[in-house]
Amino acid sequence: MSKIVLQVTGMTCQGCVNSVERIVKKTDPQALVSIDLKSGRVEADTSATADLMAKAISAAGYEARVA
Numbered sequence: 311m312s313k314i315v316l317q318v319t320g321m322t323c324q325g326c327v328n329s330v331e332r333i334v335k336k337t338d339p340q341a342l343v344s345i346d347l348k349s350g351r352v353e354a355d356t357s358a359t360a361d362l363m364a365k366a367i368s369a370a371g372y373e374a375r376v377a
Contacts, residue, residue, distance in 0.1 A: 311340070314360040316352040320372040323347075330367055337366045351377065 321327055327345045334343045334354055341356035352374070354363065360376045367374035 311355045311357050314354050314356060314358075314363060315377040316354075316360065316364055316367065316374050317377040318345075318350045318352050318367055318372050318374045321345075321347055321350060326372070329370065330372060333366050333370050334363060337363055 318330060321330060324347070327347050330345060330352060331343050334341050334352070334356070338354075338356045338358040341354045341358070344353045345351070352367075356363065364374040364376055
């Protein structure tokens with residue numbers, strides 16, 4: 311596992327945070343996720359690559375990029 315950091319825009323509420331967390335967990339069920347709604351920062355200890363995680367989040371309608 312390695313730590314990845316993503317910048318996600320489009321999250322406006324706790325429901326969005328929960329959705330992004332579900333996307334991360336669907337991509338890697340073992341991931342440990344920390345999301346800061348105010349800054350849009352998503353940190354995850356995961357075996358998935360940052361690019362894969364960013365693509366999965368972006369496919370759900372958010373804009374995600376590797377920070």
